Amino acid sequence: MADKHAPDATRRSQRSRLAICEAALSLVAESGYDRLTVEGIAARAGVGKQTIYRWWPSKGAVLLDAFTETMVAGEWALPDTGDLAADLKTVLRATVDEFADPGFHAPYRALYVAMADDAELAAGFTAKVLEPGARAYAERIRAAQACGQADPGCDARLAAEALLAPFAQRWLMRNQPLSHAFTDSLVDLVLAGLRPRG
Amino acid sequence: MADKHAPDATRRSQRSRLAICEAALSLVAESGYDRLTVEGIAARAGVGKQTIYRWWPSKGAVLLDAFTETMVAGEWALPDTGDLAADLKTVLRATVDEFADPGFHAPYRALYVAMADDAELAAGFTAKVLEPGARAYAERIRAAQACGQADPGCDARLAAEALLAPFAQRWLMRNQPLSHAFTDSLVDLVLAGLRPRG
C-alpha cells in the first residue's frame, strides 16, 4: 500500500546530500567502517540525523552512493590496442595503484564488509561497481576471441572472474603483496588457459 | 613490557571455553554477524562477560577460535588419484556442498566481515583457514607438475588462488549461483592454463 511517506525528492537539498556523501567518505577513510556512525556523518556534514534516515536505509547505502558518485567515473570500457595481454596488464596495474589510495580503498573495503551482512546492499554494490567491472573485462576478452587471439570456446565471463577475484582476495586479506608483478603473472596464467587450441 | 595482567591460562575453565564457542557458532548461524553480541554469547553460554573479554579481544576472535576448532578438521591434503582435473573437481564440489550448510557458511561469512576491518583477525583467519587450504591446492598442483600432468613453469600457488578466489567471490556476493557446473568450469579454465606446453 502506501510506502510510509515517500519524501518528495524534488525538494531534496543537494547541499545536504553532497555534504553527507563527503562526510561519509572522509570519515571512513580516517577511521574505518566500524567506527563510522550515522551520528558522526550527520555531525560532520552539519546535518540532522533525520535527513540521512529520510533518504538512505543504512550507513552502508550512504557509502555506496557516495562511493559510486565520487569514485566511479562512469566509463568502464577497457582499452583495446589489439594486444589482450598488454591491455589487461595495463588496466590491472592501474587498479593496483588506485587501491593504494586510502581515500579509495577505505570505502571500498567498507562496502565489502557491509555487503556480507546486507543482501540488498550486496545487490547494489554488485550492480553498480563489481558487475560493470567484470563485464568490461569479459567484453574485452570476447573482442579478443572474435579476432582469434583467444579460444572462442572459453567462457569470457569466467575468465574475467579468474582475473578479478584473486586480485580482490589478496587485497582483502592484506597478507600478500599486491604488486604489478602479481597481476602480470595472473594475466599470464589466465591467458594461457585461453590460448587458441590447435 | 608487562601486558596488563596476562591471565593464567593453566587455570582456564575448559567448560566455559567450549560453551562460549558453541554459543558463538549457534548465534551467528541463527542471526548473522551484525546481530551477534558479546552479551548474547555470554548469556547463551551461561558465562560472565568478563570471561569472554579475559580471553579474547573481540567477538571476531571468539568466532575464529570457535570456527577453527569445530569446523576445520585439521587434515588438509587433497586426494591424488592421478587425475588432477577430477581431483580438483571432486574437492570443489564437496566444498560447494559444505557451503550450503548455514552452520558452516554463517561463521565463515562473519569472519570475512570481521577480517576486513581488523588486520589482526585477518592474519589469524588467513593463517588458520585460508592459507592451509590454498597450500593444499598448490601442493596437489605441484604433484601434477612433477609427474608431467601440468606445466612445471607455472606458479602452482597462483593457480590455487585462481581456483579458490572466484569461488569465494561468488559465494560472498550471492549474486550468481554457486554450483558444481561453475566449479567444474573453473577447474577446466585454470587447468587449460596449466597444460604442459609442447
Place this chain on the structure above:
Amino acid sequence: MADKHAPDATRRSQRSRLAICEAALSLVAESGYDRLTVEGIAARAGVGKQTIYRWWPSKGAVLLDAFTETMVAGEWALPDTGDLAADLKTVLRATVDEFADPGFHAPYRALYVAMADDAELAAGFTAKVLEPGARAYAERIRAAQACGQADPGCDARLAAEALLAPFAQRWLMRNQPLSHAFTDSLVDLVLAGLRPRG
C-alpha cells in the same frame, strides 16, 4: 567554560521526569539505597538510562529531586498558638509519625547516606530540606523570644539544632525508640535552657 553540551531544558519530557522520580522513590522504599540502581530506575520508569544521566549527575541527585518534589509540601512555618512548648511538641510528634512511613523515611535515609560521600548533594539536601526545617524552628523560637516566653539572649538557631539533631541521630541509629515521649522530653530539656532569666 562550556559545560560539555548543556541539554535543552525546554524540550525536557515532563512525563519521563515524573516517571523517574516516582520509580526512584518506590524502589528505594522497597529495597533500600544500596540496592537502588540507575538501571533499575530507568527500567521501572520505562525510560532510557541516558535520560537519567542527561538530567542528573547521580542517583542521589534523582532521589533529592524526587523527595523534595513529592514529600516536601513547601510551607514550613510552625504553628503558633502562643504556647511554645506545646507547639514544638505537636510538630515533633507529627514528625515522629511521619518517619514511621517507609515511603518517607526510606528516601530520607538514602539521602543521608548519599550526602556523606557527595558534598554537592549534601549542599542540596541541606538547602532544600534540612535548612528550611531548622529555620522554621528557629523562627518559632524567635517569636517566643519576642513575646517574652524565651530568653532573648539565647541563640534561637542553636536551640533549633539542639531539638532536631538528637531526633535525627536516634532515627539514624535505630538503636533507641523514636517515641512521642522522647521528643516531649527533648522539648522540655531545650526549653529549660531557654527559660527567661530572672
Place this chain on the structure above:
Amino acid sequence: MADKHAPDATRRSQRSRLAICEAALSLVAESGYDRLTVEGIAARAGVGKQTIYRWWPSKGAVLLDAFTETMVAGEWALPDTGDLAADLKTVLRATVDEFADPGFHAPYRALYVAMADDAELAAGFTAKVLEPGARAYAERIRAAQACGQADPGCDARLAAEALLAPFAQRWLMRNQPLSHAFTDSLVDLVLAGLRPRG
C-alpha cells in the same frame, strides 16, 4: 544449626588481619567510602579476597573493626575538675580538633554511611563507638547532678545526646563551621537547661 563452616579463629593470621585493617583505613582516608572496594583492600594488604570474606561480612564491618581498634583508645571517662561547663567545653574542643584529621574523620564518615543501610553494622558502631561516648558524657553530667551543679530531675542521657547530636549533625552536613565557639555555645545552651531550679 551449623553456621556454614565457622572458620577456626585460633589459626587466624594476625599479620593479614592487621594489614587488612591498615589498608582499609588508608584507602578510605585517600578516596572516600564509595571508592573503597574489597578488592582494593585485598590488593593493598597483599591478601586474598577470601581472607576478607572469611572473617568479615562486609567492607563496613572491616572498617568498623579497623576504626575501633586503631582510633578508639579504650578509656572513655571525661575529666572532672568540678566545673561541668569547663570540662564539657574542653572535651568538645578536643573532639573538634580530632575531627580535623582526615585519617580520623574519613572512616568515621564512612561508618555513618554504611550504618544507614546496614542495621547490623549500625548496632555495632553504636555499641562500640557512639554509645560509650554518650555514656561517658551522661556519667559526667550525673556526677554534676550528684554534687548539686545540675538539676537532678533532668535526664542526663538526654542531655548528653543534646550535646553530641548537634555536633555530629554539623560535621556530617559540612554546611556550617565546626568551631570551638560553636561547641562552647552548645554547652552553654544545654547547661542552661540543667540549671538547678530554685
Place this chain on the structure above:
DNA sequence: GTCTAAACGAGACGGTACGTCTAGTCTTAAA
C-alpha cells in the same frame, strides 16, 4: 509576493550493547 507544506538543523527520547569494574564464590598450590 504571499502562503503553506515539505524538508531541514537540532537534539531528546526509549533502547541495546559496549567494555570496565566490583561483588561474592570457588578452585588451586604453597606453607
Place this chain on the structure above:
DNA sequence: TTTAAGACTAGACGTACCGTCTCGTTTAGAC
C-alpha cells in the same frame, strides 16, 4: 586448614549510537 592468588558467574556502571519522534526554522512551489 589457612592462606595468596585469581578465575569464575553475575550484574551495574557510565558511554556511544541506534532509529524514531518532536521541535522551531528555512525554503521553494502553488497560489
